[in-house]
Amino acid sequence: MEMDNRSVRLNKKSNLLKLDEYMYPLVDTDKPNVFRNLFPYEEVPKIAFNDRIVPHEMPEDIWITDTTFRDGQQSRTPYSTDQIVHIYDAFHRLGGPKGIIRQCEFFLYSKKDRDAVYKCMEKGYKFPEITSWIRASKKDFELVKEIGLKETGILVSCSDYHIFYKMKMTRKQAMEHYLGVVRECLETGISPRCHLEDITRSDIYGFVIPFCLELMKLKDEYGIPVKIRACDTMGYGVNFPGAVIPRSVPGIIYGLKEHAGVPSELLEWHGHNDFYKAVNNSTTAWLYGASAVNSALFGIGERTGNTPLEAMVFEYAQLRGTLDGMDTTVITELAEYYEKEIGYHIPERTPFVGKNFNVTRAGIHADGLLKNEEIYNIFDTDKLLNRPVLVAVSNTSGLAGIAHWINTYYRLKGDKAVDKKSPLVAEVKKWVDQEYETGRVTAITDGELEKVIKESSKKLNVNLIP
Incomplete structure (x- = not known):
């Protein structure tokens, strides 16, 4: 009879004995798994259930990160340097003394973007911390280091749609490529934030979990944090208990924490609003164990947009019972600044910021x-x-x-x-x-x-x- 050598350990949060899960090896495959049963392209996507329920496990500390100057700039006329600095200043005041608006990510490619980074750095604010988003190359890692940033985002697409159809690789080739890129980043002393693009159409236990297990090994080897950003690139995520992965936000967060060993403080959710679920999904990520939710001011972002930053400010307050020092009047200042100075029209009925919301x-x-x-x-x-x-x-x-x-x-x-x-x-x-x-x-x-x-x-x- 086969022996089960998995260890039994005490879970310090639940104070219950838990049996270690089996390790999850990479499932390499000749053909992509595009979950055609859930995503029949000529029909509306399907939400299926298996009634597997995972527990709420909200972290002790939760916060908001911002992608206004990155994802937000991919869907509108680029901001001027002065506009970026003005908005960054406002984020600092909005986040309050505890820095609930924890980070802002920037492009580094144009002189205008780099000038904005330098001017924002001159402010000397602890929060929001300035981070970058770059192509996965040694040259770009050196640019991050030269500017003096401690962290950068790296694109590591994780669905077979991207691995097979866009990158023309197998899962094994993609993983080896990604791990090599992350190792190059760590060699320069920079903390990588791995953007797992299209996670809600990916094979969670056949690729994502095995990949993140390897990333956590690199974190331990180099003694440098490796963040995981779970990117709901197409807005397919759902927050319903018992929904099946890869669409289940609770299931994804639970798998990354419990089976890939990603600690809450290194786990972040990045949502899109294609199915009107960006805010609910982001809040759900908090509830099930991610410390960070990524957002963009007024939801401005690719296609239908990102999770609105101002929405998550009020979600935070409702969950915690306090604003923790955040100055919400800054939200109105920013709305007026966008209308009058930037020339961006906010739809009148937009919650919290539209002209007619109240x-x-x-x-x-x-x-x-x-x-x-x-x-x-x-x-x-x-x-x-x-x-x-x-x-x-x-x-x-x-x-x-x-x-x-x-x-x-x-x-x-x-x-x-x-x-x-x-x-x-x-x-x-x-x-x-x-x-x-x-x-x-x-x-x-x-x-x-x-x-x-x-x-x-x-x-x-x-x-x-x-």
Whole structure:
């Protein structure tokens, strides 16, 4: 009878005895496994279940990393050096004294990008730490070292779609190539961050786990951290308990931690929003053991975009019960900077940053909000985002609703605030009533109100509005 030599050890987190798992050797194959049963290209991808449940295991420390200057720049007009420095400065203030915004990654190829890196380094901030993303070459590793960075991202695509169809290699050839590249990086004293591209279409136990086991050996050999970034490149990840890998985010994170031995602090999730799941999947990665989630400001990134950084700030606060010193008003500053200085239009209904994200339009909702804003506002948006709640003006607004709109839109407080007895409010209401008497059914836009208020102020010879 065969002997089972796996060791039994005490798990210090659960305080239960656990049997060591079998090692997972590379499964080399002549033909790619593209999981055609889950990804029939001419049909909608399928979400299958096997009801294998893995435990929640949120790390003691979790944080946010940023790819605004890397993935974010791949999908829009490149930022200028000054714009990059301004945004980096804002990330430092947003992340607070604990540096919850832990890292920003940069391109290094153009002079403009390198100038931005040098100017950001001159700030002397501990957080966000400046890291890079490079091609996997000795020349580029030396560039990282010359600039003085401690860490760089390296692309190590892990699905058979990439290994067989793009790189024209076998799994064994790809692994040997990747390990050689990572070793070259470690030889220069740089910490590699391995971007496992397309992990949600990869053979997790036939390639990803064996590959990461080898990466952890290199980490131990060189005494230099080797990070694993699990990249949901196509947004196929799902957070449902019991879903099958490779689409299961809990299953991927559990496998990397428990079977590949990747510690939480070296494990990061990078999501895309192709199926509207970027935020949920990122939060799920935290819940199941990844310390870091990678994001981009306003979700700007390849195709449908990355996980929005501002969303993860509020996910962090909801999970931890505290903002841990993060200054969320910076989010509004950044939204205004993008609109006014960069010329990027944020869709009006975008959570936290869109022009109308906390604007109430329905008449019955507006009535409730005027009585108590907690009824229809998600939290104190004035305090946390410097965005007072607004009530759109319609035929049901009345004098009080119009006065509220003017005060909140123009931020009039104290003696400068108007009330429903104000001649200006009466003049605006007269115009609003006339609009609806002639058959209008839609809410009044901000632009229309601004124009009417300006004309009415001139007519009444008042200067209440800044």
